[in-house]
Amino acid sequence: MRKKQFIAITLLLALLGLLLPVLPAQAQGLPFGGIVSSRFPCTCSATLRIRFNPLYLGGPTVTSGALVYSPFSTLLYANLNIGVPGKWHIGSYLPGVRACWAIITWWLCLPLPTLGLMTKVGTN
Amino acid sequence: MRRFFLSITILLMIVFSISITPVNAQTFNVNLTRGSRGTDVVFLQQFLVTKDFLQMPPNVAYGYFGSLTRMAVASWQEANGITPAVGFFGPISRAVIVSQIGSVVTSSITSTSSTFPVSVSVPAELFSNAETDAPTAPGMKAGRVMLFRAFPFEVRPGDPITLDGSGFSRTLNKVYFNGDSPDIATSTDGVTLEVSVPARLAEGEYKLTVSNVWGSSENPSITVLIKVTNSPHAAPTIESASIAADDTITLVGSGFTSANNIITTLGNSSHPISASGDTLIFRVADLSMYNETRAFTLGKYQEVLWIYVQNEHGANKEPYQLEITI
Numbered sequence: 001m002r003k004k005q006f007i008a009i010t011l012l013l014a015l016l017g018l019l020l021p022v023l024p025a026q027a028q029g030l031p032f033g034g035i036v037s038s039r040f041p042c043t044c045s046a047t048l049r050i051r052f053n054p055l056y057l058g059g060p061t062v063t064s065g066a067l068v069y070s071p072f073s074t075l076l077y078a079n080l081n082i083g084v085p086g087k088w089h090i091g092s093y094l095p096g097v098r099a100c101w102a103i104i105t106w107w108l109c110l111p112l113p114t115l116g117l118m119t120k121v122g123t124n
Numbered sequence: 125m126r127r128f129f130l131s132i133t134i135l136l137m138i139v140f141s142i143s144i145t146p147v148n149a150q151t152f153n154v155n156l157t158r159g160s161r162g163t164d165v166v167f168l169q170q171f172l173v174t175k176d177f178l179q180m181p182p183n184v185a186y187g188y189f190g191s192l193t194r195m196a197v198a199s200w201q202e203a204n205g206i207t208p209a210v211g212f213f214g215p216i217s218r219a220v221i222v223s224q225i226g227s228v229v230t231s232s233i234t235s236t237s238s239t240f241p242v243s244v245s246v247p248a249e250l251f252s253n254a255e256t257d258a259p260t261a262p263g264m265k266a267g268r269v270m271l272f273r274a275f276p277f278e279v280r281p282g283d284p285i286t287l288d289g290s291g292f293s294r295t296l297n298k299v300y301f302n303g304d305s306p307d308i309a310t311s312t313d314g315v316t317l318e319v320s321v322p323a324r325l326a327e328g329e330y331k332l333t334v335s336n337v338w339g340s341s342e343n344p345s346i347t348v349l350i351k352v353t354n355s356p357h358a359a360p361t362i363e364s365a366s367i368a369a370d371d372t373i374t375l376v377g378s379g380f381t382s383a384n385n386i387i388t389t390l391g392n393s394s395h396p397i398s399a400s401g402d403t404l405i406f407r408v409a410d411l412s413m414y415n416e417t418r419a420f421t422l423g424k425y426q427e428v429l430w431i432y433v434q435n436e437h438g439a440n441k442e443p444y445q446l447e448i449t450i
Contacts, residue, residue: 037420038413044272044346045290047263053420064425064450066389070263099263101272101288104387104434107349109272111288113389113430113443117263 029092029119031058032067039083042068044101044109050083057115066114068099069121077122084123091121156197156213160189166337168213170296171221172196177203180298180335187337189213258337259314261290269297271334271341271348277438278356279321285350287317293336301330301350309334325352359438360384362431365446371408373429373446379437380404387432387439390414390450404433408448421450 034052042049048071053064069082074091081087097117101109156165166187172178178196194211201209204220260266269291279285287299292314298306299319309319317334332348334341341348360379367373380401386393391412398405408414408429421427427450430443 035420038416040413045264045270051417053417053425064421064427068263072265073263094262097262099261103346104385104432104439107347108277108434108439109346109348110387110432110434110439110443111272113428113445 029094029116031091032056032093032118033088033090034064036083036085036087036089037064038085040066040100040102040112042100042112043103045099046071047099048083049100049102049112049114050089052089055115066112067093068097068114068117070099070117074118075120077120079123081123082121088124089121090123091118093118155215156189158189158191158194158211161187165189165193168197168221169193170337172200173296175200181340257295258291258293258311261315264290267291267338269293269334269336269338269341270343270346271332272346274332274348274350275438275441276356276359277349278351278353278359280354280356281321281323281325281352283321283356285319285321287319287332287334287348288315289317289334289341290315291336291338292317292334293338296336298335300333300335301325303331303333306335321350321352327353357437360433360435360440362433362440362444365431365444367408367446367448373406373408373431373448375404375431375433375444376402377404377433377440378402379435380433381435381437383435385434386411387434389428389430390417408450414450418450423449425450 032052032055034055036050037053038051040049040051048069049066050069051064051066054062055065056062069076076082077091082089093116095116098111098114099117100112100114102112104110154160154164156168168189169178169180169187172193173180177200178193180192196211197213197217198209198211201207201211201217206216206220258269260268264270269289271287271289273288275286275288276283287309292311294311294314297309297311297317299309299317300306301322304322304325307319307322309317311317329349329351332350358379360377362375362377364376365373378401380403384397384404386397386404386406388411390408391414393406393410393412427448429446429448431446432439432443
């Protein structure tokens with residue numbers, strides 16, 4: 001009898017585990033690190049396009065490219081030198097997110113391409 | 125044993141009942157009057173807008189119960205026989221709104237209570253949660269509607285245009301052309317809006333703004349224009365590009381004029397550009413950020429150069445991508 005109860009309770013708990021809402025994993029993004037070569041204000045979206053040379057994206061290849069820092073969503077850690085040329089930045093980013101729109105002429109904003117949106121970043 | 129399985133059955137029923145509880149019920153828990161703020165006010169204003177009792181000005185955000193809302197509530201009360209029709213949204217008005225929205229889930233009415241909670245299951249298109257209804261694009265400021273671009277730039281009356289931005293509503297956006305009487309549009313993703321240019325518009329340039337639950341996209345720093353004309357020119361398009369050994373880039377496409385600007389991820393070209401209608405030539409070294417970038421890369425990096433061409437007829441919608449070494 002106890003064995004049947006044990007099995008039934010185990011099955012029940014397993015079923016409950018399936019039914020309980022699963023908390024979505026926080027979107028942490030992919031790692032990156034690099035030295036800032038330049039920055040460009042995204043004047044329409046009020047974000048910052050930061051260009052890195054070199055840029056390390058966790059693979060064997062060293063590359064270059066730009067990422068977007070958003071004062072509205074990117075977690076900024078010490079030493080707070082965001083976008084300062086020559087400073088090392090390390091953090092994580094969401095690839096493919098379009099988050100930099102800049103004024104090109106007085107009547108037109110265009111999306112400036114980047115590798116993605118920083119989710120968190122720290123600087124030296 | 126029977127008791128054991130009965131317990132399990134009851135437990136499972138509870139679990140399933142929890143999992144199917146509706147979550148979109150909106151509750152009006154408080155009286156609303158002049159000076160009130162919050163989501164209840166937003167929902168009330170949306171209701172009044174959809175019933176044509178309220179017209180929110182393009183520069184005024186939803187969420188504050190001001191004199192316009194008070195007058196709109198008074199008009200709605202008068203139309204529904206609620207007395208006194210003075211614009212105070214109290215227990216009687218909240219009860220009436222339930223009947224107008226329909227599909228009541230619960231209503232607990234206590235005549236002596238000042239809170240008089242009324243819970244209603246509201247149609248999603250009317251009172252949906254503002255965050256869900258008008259989602260903010262990643263990285264953009266939350267709780268704001270922003271308009272970045274209208275494409276194409278030159279259009280005929282009646283032509284469709286696509287608006288890019290953030291915080292567009294899935295249910296109710298008002299698109300203004302020079303502040304004229306608005307057209308209603310909905311967004312499926314919060315970042316794009318498909319709307320037709322009103323047939324009533326005469327030829328000329330029109331400034332676009334979008335208004336919704338977050339307020340207005342009006343921004344003194346950003347002007348989004350379209351040009352209404354009976355003979356529109358297509359925006360520039362780039363079909364192919366090549367780079368020569370001397371770092372000269374040749375673009376082949378259409379819509380180029382004698383006054384093109386080159387916008388790239390290495391900056392803009394500040395030097396004259398030769399154009400012959402379907403080809404356009406510029407030098408990488410003339411791009412404004414070339415030197416400072418080259419100081420770091422020293423000619424060792426492969427880079428994808430993203431290229432826009434902009435002129436009096438607009439700009440290519442998506443950038444052309446060309447791989448270069450810098």
